[in-house]
Amino acid sequence: MKAAVLYAPHTPLRIEEFDLPDVGPDQVRVRLVASGVCHSDWHVVKGEWPHIPVPTILGHEGAGVVEEVGAEVRGLQVGDHVVLSWKRNCGTCEMCQRGYPNLCDAPADTRGLPRFPGNGQTMNKMAGLGTFSTETIVPADVAIPIPKEVPLRQAALVGCGVMTGVGAVINTAQVQPGTSVAVFGCGGVGLNCIQAAAMVGAGPIVAVDLRDNKLEMARSFGATHTVNAGREDPVARIQAITGGGAHYAFEAIGLTGEPFLQAIQCTRKRGVTVFVGHAPENTPVQMDARLLMPEKMVIASMYGTARPRVDFPRLIGLYQAGRLKLDELVSRVYPLEQVNEAFDALARGEVARSVLDLT
Ligand SMILES: [Zn+2]
Ligand SMILES: [Zn+2]
Structure with missing residues (x-):
């Protein structure tokens, strides 16, 4: 697979080739189709978020198709279309139990990281997703299934920007x-x-x-x-x-x-x-x-007080009913190789959202 890596703040991302390890029993391998380019990625590029260590594969607003399912995964099958959530939740802590999984402390999954083919060294992924890549291995709980007829470019935006903005209004406030x-x-x-x-x-x-x-x-x-x-x-x-x-x-x-x-x-x-x-x-x-x-x-408002398993399908349903604008949010589509141009457009304030086409 290939992915866009940020090696240091204020430098262009570089496209690198990686191998993926075996899928763990509770993980899925997702062939990514689209990833939005979010201001949070841009924060990392600008060196404003040192809590995200570099080098790393950026991207946290992705959608794609499940290609492989771990032995213990229930509720997801090969071929399912999924939107990825950038926030894991354990389901058992106080915040999860009170209905605020967006505030769970469960850390991002650090297993299943891509490896350089030559030396086997692993590479970090932003928010445990690293959606500026053609494939990613994630824990099954962050892969939220959606109907197959929904275009994945539009669906990807639900994973961060749409959830954050709509959720702030409907859930938080x-x-x-x-x-x-x-x-x-x-x-x-x-x-x-x-x-x-x-x-x-x-x-x-x-x-x-x-x-x-x-x-x-x-x-x-x-x-x-x-x-x-x-x-x-x-x-x-x-x-x-x-x-x-x-x-x-x-x-x-x-x-x-x-x-x-x-x-x-x-x-x-x-x-x-x-x-x-x-x-x-x-x-x-x-x-x-x-x-x-x-x-x-x-x-x-953190991630629009998201409960991804409840909210992602609702947002997709509103889109299908013609009540939520997603097509209009996709201002531009770039191939992965032009991720730096997508950041330039974001910096110039030209776009609602740029989406990377990862096919
Ligand atoms: Zn974002
Ligand atoms: Zn929790």
Whole structure:
């Protein structure tokens, strides 16, 4: 199999050939068909996430076809189409039992790693998946089966960006019909916050970004109003549009700083600000504590409070019913060899999502 390896931050990924070891009794081997290129991969490339050791095969938003099934695996068969979850869950700890498997401490699987054919040395995989590759061995519990008629390019996005954005609205914040929503950042995650807010009947839905092309996308995903924060004050605009502040604000940028504070400032009394974006490590937040005094709430959303076995099939079902936009999220498709071009497009803010075609 071949895979795209990041050897050091700020260097281009390199395509390498690997062999895979035998599949363990509780694992499956998946032939990957598509992988989204997510901002989290980009964090690693930019050296902002040193907790992910390099060298590593990047990618954590993948879908493909099960090629081999370990002896003890139940519920998956060769030929099944699967979306991969980047968060393992043990099923037995307190968080798993309370219905928050997204907060389980179970570490990523470090078995089944690809090996260099020459010296047999193993290579790390981001989040235990490493979906920038043509094949991967994963524990069966992170491979979620989906109907075969769903195109795998679109399905791949459910594995991170769609789950994160839609889940933040529906699972984490549980946005109510008729409430007002502001979304800061209209990338792959923010657009999914917007379409989920529209789906549950929220409104007005105000999209905030610095790029007009992103704001255009936001409109097509259900934003009723758009604000270019480079040209006008988003807080004043949102307060005017919503009649005193939004019920919910979603920060889907992950840089904290000004947009994060604006997301808190733009909410009304008892408003809820949801921190969806993943920040670089060691990002401090400074604010006037009195800002929160009107019983404002700030919560984080991790992976959209995902319960992959419940939520992935639901999201796929909404797509099949024509209620969830996935086709429109796939802005560009690149072969694996052009993964660095895909990162350049992400850095320039040109795309909702780029997808790598791994076939
Ligand atoms: Zn991601
Ligand atoms: Zn657990």
